[in-house]
Amino acid sequence: MSRASALTIGDLAAATGTKVETVRWYERVGLLPAPPRTEGNYRAYDAGHLRRLGFIRRSRELGFTVAQVRELLDLADQRDGSCGQVDFLARAHLTTVEQKISDLMRLAHELHEMIGQCDCGTVAECRIIDALSPHSSM
Amino acid sequence: MSRASALTIGDLAAATGTKVETVRWYERVGLLPAPPRTEGNYRAYDAGHLRRLGFIRRSRELGFTVAQVRELLDLADQRDGSCGQVDFLARAHLTTVEQKISDLMRLAHELHEMIGQCDCGTVAECRIIDALSPHSSM
DNA sequence: ATGCACCCTGTAGCAACTATAGGGTCAAGA
DNA sequence: TCTTGACCCTATAGTTGCTACAGGGTGCAT
Known part of the structure; x- marks a missing residue:
């Protein structure tokens, strides 16, 4: 709400075809980093989160387990590996x-x-x- | 132990390729009727239990859900339906x-x-x- | 009498969410 | 201003079909 491009959890969920509860669950299990919060304690996501969640969802659609997605994300983060x-x-x-x-x-x-x-x-x-x-x- | 043909849970499990815990679980969820007990509180199964467990295992191997197996068992019990x-x-x-x-x-x-x-x-x-x-x- | 394999109950864990309960926040309309 | 309603928050329990303990009791052989 504070910045121009901040997304609520509902926005993020809608943009990726995910349920809000699932997004929160990804955060709890460490797939999606915890975003900063607004004054009212709402999660405020940015485009990086959106990309990462997109990656997660696409991988899950292709049947990778959550553990495998975690590995893929780690690997993807090492751009020069x-x-x-x-x-x-x-x-x-x-x-x-x-x-x-x-x-x-x-x-x-x-x-x-x-x-x-x-x-x-x-x-x-x-x-x-x-x-x-x-x-x-x- | 008391009667000639009584089977322990271990016998039943071995005869059907099931784990002992799984047999007890089938009893808890109502797929397999609770058998009588021996003096020492051991479950004493008979040939009927063996047949029923065989049916359950075969159905599960074919991918029927437990709910579907329950239905199939109910239907199978109505021999003239x-x-x-x-x-x-x-x-x-x-x-x-x-x-x-x-x-x-x-x-x-x-x-x-x-x-x-x-x-x-x-x-x-x-x-x-x-x-x-x-x-x-x- | 003591060791060992087996049995008992009850409870917690797995994957990957989903659904509830019981609240707080925010923007808009009357 | 007040209130309605859509959204957000946390925490916890449920789903499916088992599996794996923990902490005990039983039965048989030595």
């Missing part, structure tokens, strides 16, 4: 995502098979219930 | 899984592109950091 570590993190994350995809595809396949066998009679003869029961393995 | 509801739950779950797969595939694609552009020089010119920064949208 090598980006090998960044590359490593990104590749490791890609591998995780690919593993998840293949797990889910196996799952979808099993579910599909299960559903295809159901004639929708009574529960007693339901092939889905049957497939979920331990005696019929796989 | 129609299995239409079971079918509905399974199909809804399949849809969810398929949605997750497509989300993750989009993610993997973006990560792949990001990684492909990195020449691994300094952080300042790193295309990954760049792609994570808010100014380069999407």
Whole structure:
């Protein structure tokens, strides 16, 4: 409120598609630095905060964990360091995502098979219930 | 211990590939009925419990939530009811899984592109950091 | 009788937020 | 000026599905 370009937490949240509570939570866990306060004890953010929050949100959208985002932010702050570590993190994350995809595809396949066998009679003869029961393995 | 076929919680856990704490947790949240106790206050399970726990584990492996497993168990208990509801739950779950797969595939694609552009020089010119920064949208 | 593996309860922790309760602040309209 | 309402503040508890203690009791073999 005091300076021309100061943003309230609501402004910051709206500008990045984040909930206000989430922004405060990022501050508590140390992802976003605590901004100065106004006289009325409101957080007063600037463009740097906006950029940093944008980075955080984008990384989270891409599925990086908060711990990974913290690492990425630390690395990004060392502007003249090598980006090998960044590359490593990104590749490791890609591998995780690919593993998840293949797990889910196996799952979808099993579910599909299960559903295809159901004639929708009574529960007693339901092939889905049957497939979920331990005696019929796989 | 008292009867021939009584199983301890450890037996039950081992037979289904579950941790002992998880079995107790299923009891607390009402998925697995509380079994009778021995003189020494140990849980004494029978074959029915084993079947039910097997059903729970198999459903969880297929990615059903605990709430959905609860529903499936309730439905499975109504042996002469129609299995239409079971079918509905399974199909809804399949849809969810398929949605997750497509989300993750989009993610993997973006990560792949990001990684492909990195020449691994300094952080300042790193295309990954760049792609994570808010100014380069999407 | 003593060691050890197992069992018991109750509680706290994980990720990554989300939601409430119970208040304070600020700008605008009557 | 007063008040309404939208916003902000802190602190705490809830979500999902377990997992991991801590601090004890039980059962069996040696």
